[in-house]
Amino acid sequence: MPHKTFYIKTMGCQMNEYDSDFLAQSLINDGFSPTNNDNDADIILINTCTVRAKPEQKAFSLLGRMSDLKRKNPRLIMGVVGCLAQQKGHELLERFPQLDLVMGPREIGRIKEILGQIYADGEKIVATHLEPRPPHPVSCQGYFNGRVTGYLSIMEGCNNFCTYCIVPYVRGREISRSPEEIVNEAKNLISEGVKEITLLGQNVNSYRWEGMEKWNFVTLLREITKLDGLLRLRFTTSHPKDLSEELIQCFGDLDKLCPHIHLPFQAGSNSVLDRMKRGYTRERYIELIDKLRAVRSDIAITSDVMVGFPGETEQDFHMTLNLIKRVQFDSLFSFKYSDRKGTVAAKMDDKVDETDKSVRLSVLQNLQKKISLKKNWALEGKQLEVLVEGYSKKGGQISGRTGSNKIMNFTSNNNLIGRLVVVTVNCGLLNSLQGEMAPEE
Ligand code: SAM
Ligand code: SF4
Numbered sequence: 334m335p336h337k338t339f340y341i342k343t344m345g346c347q348m349n350e351y352d353s354d355f356l357a358q359s360l361i362n363d364g365f366s367p368t369n370n371d372n373d374a375d376i377i378l379i380n381t382c383t384v385r386a387k388p389e390q391k392a393f394s395l396l397g398r399m400s401d402l403k404r405k406n407p408r409l410i411m412g413v414v415g416c417l418a419q420q421k422g423h424e425l426l427e428r429f430p431q432l433d434l435v436m437g438p439r440e441i442g443r444i445k446e447i448l449g450q451i452y453a454d455g456e457k458i459v460a461t462h463l464e465p466r467p468p469h470p471v472s473c474q475g476y477f478n479g480r481v482t483g484y485l486s487i488m489e490g491c492n493n494f495c496t497y498c499i500v501p502y503v504r505g506r507e508i509s510r511s512p513e514e515i516v517n518e519a520k521n522l523i524s525e526g527v528k529e530i531t532l533l534g535q536n537v538n539s540y541r542w543e544g545m546e547k548w549n550f551v552t553l554l555r556e557i558t559k560l561d562g563l564l565r566l567r568f569t570t571s572h573p574k575d576l577s578e579e580l581i582q583c584f585g586d587l588d589k590l591c592p593h594i595h596l597p598f599q600a601g602s603n604s605v606l607d608r609m610k611r612g613y614t615r616e617r618y619i620e621l622i623d624k625l626r627a628v629r630s631d632i633a634i635t636s637d638v639m640v641g642f643p644g645e646t647e648q649d650f651h652m653t654l655n656l657i658k659r660v661q662f663d664s665l666f667s668f669k670y671s672d673r674k675g676t677v678a679a680k681m682d683d684k685v686d687e688t689d690k691s692v693r694l695s696v697l698q699n700l701q702k703k704i705s706l707k708k709n710w711a712l713e714g715k716q717l718e719v720l721v722e723g724y725s726k727k728g729g730q731i732s733g734r735t736g737s738n739k740i741m742n743f744t745s746n747n748n749l750i751g752r753l754v755v756v757t758v759n760c761g762l763l764n765s766l767q768g769e770m771a772p773e774e
Contacts (some may be wrong), residue, residue, distance in 0.1 A: 340374035341363045342399075343393055345382025346506075347533055347569065351413055351484040352441055356414070358641040359444050371402060371667040374578060376410045376448070377433075381417035383499055386671035392417050403431035410451055412436060419503040420674075422461045425530040437461040439505050442468025446515035463490075471520045477525035481722045481751050482674050484531050485522065487515050487553065491535040492600035493572065495599075496610045496677035497642060497670060500535055507563045509540050512548045512556065519557050528751055529565035529591075529720055530557070537568045538575035551579045558589040564753055565720060565736070569595045574612035584615035591736040593663075594620070594628050601656030602649035605642050608681070615656055622660050633663040633737035634655055640697060641670040641690030643681035657700055663708050663737065664764075665701045669694050708762025709739070715767050716771060717741065719756045723745065 339360050343353040346585040356378060357367060364712060396413065403409050403568055404483050412434030413425055419437030426432055433451050436444070440460040443706045447458050467489040490505040491498075519530055532553075534540060542548040550568075553640050558566055571580075572598055583590055596618075600606050603614050625632050638653060657665070669690040672679040721733040725742040732747060733756075742765060743756050756768035 335377035337365050338368040338373065339376040339378065340368050340371045341378045341380060341563055342371070342395065343380045343381070344395070344451050345384070345415065345486050346530065348438075348486065348535075349380045349382060349587060350585065351486050351533055352415065352438060353685070354484070355468065355471060356380070356444055356474070358476050359441075361473045361476065362471055363445050363448075371399070374409070376412070377402065378414055380415055381415040383415075383417040383420045383503060383673070385668055385673075391416060395746040396425075396432075399431055399679075400612070401430040406501065410434065410448065413637070414438070414441065416417070416499070416503040419461050419463070422459050426457055426459065433457050435459045435461070437463065437503065439463050439465045440469075466508060468519075470514060472518075472521050473526070475691055477522055477527055480525070480527055481720060482529040482531065483522040484520055484533050484566065485515065486510070486533045487537060487540055487550075488534040492539075492609065493536060493612075494677075496551040496608065496681075497639070499673040499676060500719050502675055504535070507536070509537065509542050510572055511544065512542050512553055514672050515553065516560075518558055518612055519563070522735060523562040525561060526751065528563065528753075529567065530563060532566070536572040536575060538571050538577065538580060551577070551583060554580075554583055554587065554590065558587045560657045560762050565590060565591050567593065567738070571596050572612075573598065573618050573621055578624070581621070581624050581628055584625065584632055591738065592631050593633040593635070593733065593736065593738040594625060595635045595637075598656065598660075599637060600642060600645070600649070600655035601638075602645070603652075605645055605649050605652075608640060608644060614650065614660070619659060631737065633739070634660060635666075636660075636662050637666045637668070638669045639670045640693040640699070641685035643670070643678055643685065644683040645670075645685055654700060655765045657697070661704055661708065662701065663739070664705050665697075667694060667697055667701065706763055709763070709766060710757045712739075712761050712766060714758065716757050717766075717768075718753055718756050719743075719768070720753050721751065723750060735766070737752075742766070743768040743770050745770050 341353045381392040403411050410433045414436045416436045425435050447728050488509040490507045492507040492592045494501050538550050540550040593679040596773050601615050645741050717735045719733040719741045730742045731745050757770045758766050760767040
């Protein structure tokens with residue numbers, strides 16, 4: 334095959350970023366070269382998200398724009414991968430005839446074979462089986478060089494079927510990867526210079542492996558924190574219904590485990606939580622937060638919440654605000670509920686008016702802004718350990734993250750990338766901290 338280039342555009346969550354890295358490494362191993370310019374690529378893959386209406390619309394408009402490139406260069410191979418590809422399948426080929434490939438997340442291990450088929454006979458391919466196991470990791474020497482942080486998927490899919498959520502339909506049933514594969518992949522990341530690993534799964538707490546020995550998420554965490562060269566470990570996402578006492582205790586016991594947990598609560602009203610089929614109550618959620626703080630008082634807590642779930646009353650919404658005030662989250666991802674075709678909630682009556690959803694979202698976000706600011710102000714004057722990742726977005730400053738996952742920007746003339754340094758917080762802002770490095774010994 335003559336030398337060809339590829340361009341991958343990634344939308345959506347960390348899992349998609351991980352999958353895009355997998356695809357990129359597979360393509361490089363197969364002789365393709367990455368390019369940052371979609372105009373001169375021979376292959377374009379768009380890795381999409383369909384979890385809410387908004388990212389889905391974004392993916393559609395990007396596909397429309399990208400289709401023009403194919404009109405200019407008919408030899409270009411254009412593919413959609415990820416959750417939207419899985420959900421829409423053949424429908425995407427009809428709507429965007431410029432596409433050559435539609436590939437669901439469980440099929441990414443077949444990228445080499447599928448591209449070979451497209452190049453050989455020019456046929457369009459739709460690959461959307463949900464049964465395949467997560468593919469064996471590919472390693473491409475040097476791929477992660479220069480990266481301080483890396484993702485590592487420990488499982489694929491989800492069995493929870495929260496009534497609003499499309500994930501189990503587009504990423505399939507939950508399946509864990511073997512501990513051996515995971516530990517080897519972690520070692521590979523570390524050997525490439527990665528200092529901080531985030532373990533990924535839709536519900537990491539339900540990680541299970543039954544081989545010669547039984548593994549659960551806690552045994553896996555303990556094993557990975559033993560790896561030399563790894564400075565920090567994180568994980569996401571945890572489900573409150575499966576958050577065990579043993580896992581909570583890890584925040585007290587494991588030095589490398591960062592003091593931060595992302596624990597989505599989704600709603601503060603028990604009747605909404607029940608109709609979402611979340612499997613916990615607001616009281617249980619608060620109990621978990623109290624236990625986490627008892628083990629590690631400085632733990633940062635972030636979460637996902639949505640407004641306007643079918644049947645959500647003003648009183649339900651106030652229960653959500655009330656829970657936010659009680660917990661005092663460090664930050665929140667907040668969304669307007671949107672129907673996802675095929676889910677149970679999409680068929681529920683009593684949909685909340687779009688204007689009411691917007692008003693509720695803005696009230697909620699204003700409340701959270703005040704809490705986030707207050708939390709960051711409270712850090713002023715404190716010394717925090719920061720893993721330096723690169724340069725700040727506005728430039729001129731060095732940027733890293735605290736263990737609590739807050740962005741810290743500060744000035745230094747030294748090359749500190751990849752190092753843990755102590756920084757004093759000068760100013761707490763809404764989404765970041767501004768600091769000053771303590772003199773090094
Ligand atoms: N597995 C994780 C969990 O259980 O929390 C997160 C899954 S989902 C990819 C990320 C977030 O999107 C969810 O926590 C939820 O807040 C939001 N979300 C999922 N479905 C949604 C929908 N139909 N409408 C609005 N937000 C939704
Ligand atoms: Fe979706 Fe619920 Fe599974 Fe999270 S736990 S991916 S919200 S079904």
